[in-house]
Amino acid sequence: MSEILNSAISKVQHSSAALCKFITANDTGTTGGHQCGFHISKEAWSMFLETEGVKGSNVDRYIKIKWQDDFETDSRFIYYGVGTRNEYRLTRFGRAFPYLTDDNVGDLLVLARVERNYYVAYVLRSDDDIDEFFSFFNLSSDKTNQLIDVSRSLRPEQRLFSLISKFVNQYDMFPETRIMALGARNCYNEANSINSRSIVAKPDDVLLGWIDTEYSLFKSMEEKVYANICTHPFDSIESFVSMANEVLNRRKSRAGKSLEHHLADIFTHNELIFEEQAVTEENKKPDFLFPNGECYHNLEFPGDLITVLGAKTTCKDRWRQVLNEADRVDVKYLFTLQQGISANQLREMRDYNLRLVVPKKYIQSFPKDYRTDITDLSSFIGMVKERQEHMPRHFVMR
Numbered sequence: 001m002s003e004i005l006n007s008a009i010s011k012v013q014h015s016s017a018a019l020c021k022f023i024t025a026n027d028t029g030t031t032g033g034h035q036c037g038f039h040i041s042k043e044a045w046s047m048f049l050e051t052e053g054v055k056g057s058n059v060d061r062y063i064k065i066k067w068q069d070d071f072e073t074d075s076r077f078i079y080y081g082v083g084t085r086n087e088y089r090l091t092r093f094g095r096a097f098p099y100l101t102d103d104n105v106g107d108l109l110v111l112a113r114v115e116r117n118y119y120v121a122y123v124l125r126s127d128d129d130i131d132e133f134f135s136f137f138n139l140s141s142d143k144t145n146q147l148i149d150v151s152r153s154l155r156p157e158q159r160l161f162s163l164i165s166k167f168v169n170q171y172d173m174f175p176e177t178r179i180m181a182l183g184a185r186n187c188y189n190e191a192n193s194i195n196s197r198s199i200v201a202k203p204d205d206v207l208l209g210w211i212d213t214e215y216s217l218f219k220s221m222e223e224k225v226y227a228n229i230c231t232h233p234f235d236s237i238e239s240f241v242s243m244a245n246e247v248l249n250r251r252k253s254r255a256g257k258s259l260e261h262h263l264a265d266i267f268t269h270n271e272l273i274f275e276e277q278a279v280t281e282e283n284k285k286p287d288f289l290f291p292n293g294e295c296y297h298n299l300e301f302p303g304d305l306i307t308v309l310g311a312k313t314t315c316k317d318r319w320r321q322v323l324n325e326a327d328r329v330d331v332k333y334l335f336t337l338q339q340g341i342s343a344n345q346l347r348e349m350r351d352y353n354l355r356l357v358v359p360k361k362y363i364q365s366f367p368k369d370y371r372t373d374i375t376d377l378s379s380f381i382g383m384v385k386e387r388q389e390h391m392p393r394h395f396v397m398r
Contacts, residue, residue: 005132142208270385
């Protein structure tokens with residue numbers, strides 16, 4: 001755990017209010033709009049103002065922010081309500097401010113209130129730090145740009161909460177990841193009346209619902225499994241650290257595998273032919289191979305009908321890992337929950353023939369000039385379906 005990450009977690013824990021958000025091209029001004037500064041969601045207004053902004057007038061508050069435990073800025077939180085605008089912004093950081101550049105797109109901004117007009121802020125840049133922060137507070141990537149529940153006690157909608165409780169009561173220890181992911185899907189589907197038709201029609205929204213539900217389910221499971229352990233003192237620092245590492249490592253390892261399980265279920269409902277972890281050259285194993293390994297290794301099968309998809313919750317540092325997983329395929333795809341990546345990295349991905357697949361609502365968080373290079377999950381499924389409709393009939397598919 002890096003020093004900055006450790007400090008960010010500690011400050012959030014001891015704050016009176018905190019939020020985190022991915023830095024977007026809209027924040028940095030590279031979208032070409034007139035806005036400047038960090039956009040703050042309407043759900044987080046109470047962290048800065050006494051009353052919610054009212055359309056028709058601007059309201060602001062001047063605050064001091066300490067960045068990265070290093071330097072301070074005299075900044076301004078403002079609600080723009082005049083004219084066509086209806087938004088909250090954090091502005092005024094000075095000309096030499098280093099965290100509103102194009103290279104910061106995709107970084108995670110963490111902001112915590114220490115006193116009434118005094119805040120601390122951290123910018124987490126690496127995938128590992130972002131994943132560690134999410135894991136510590138049991139956050140899903142879809143729960144950013146809003147207040148963090150510092151107590152880490154999520155309160156989902158009542159029906160969903162009841163279904164999660166029912167699932168957790170079946171187990172005394174953590175079930176394997178596949179069972180946990182299936183339980184989350186079942187709970188979400190039942191609570192929200194999701195059926196196969198819904199999954200096919202809105203795969204992007206359903207996937208995010210499953211992921212968010214699993215975070216709630218996993219937290220409930222943690223509370224049950226670790227309840228007795230947390231109520232008794234540890235006999236040494238080593239035993240405490242060992243238990244803390246076990247909790248964090250379980251959270252991190254679950255997130256990646258669960259994403260693969262949820263995507264596989266989406267693909268199954270859409271009747272795609274695919275294989276998980278199929279072996280390619282040099283024993284490489286891409287997360288998803290369409291249609292399967294048998295066709296991949298048969299050189300009579302057209303290479304332009306083969307699709308490779310990696311799956312990573314965040315990908316700022318990890319996207320290169322998928323480039324050499326299938327030599328027969330020129331353009332490779334990577335599904336990620338990352339919100340925003342700098343133009344420099346997107347340009348490099350384009351040069352290496354890598355295309356990102358993200359939930360549809362996340363596309364707006366990427367620089368405008370590169371959004372056409374990014375596809376949502378529904379469009380990716382449509383592309384694979386079209387390719388599979390043109391597969392030679394004499395190939396036997398699994």
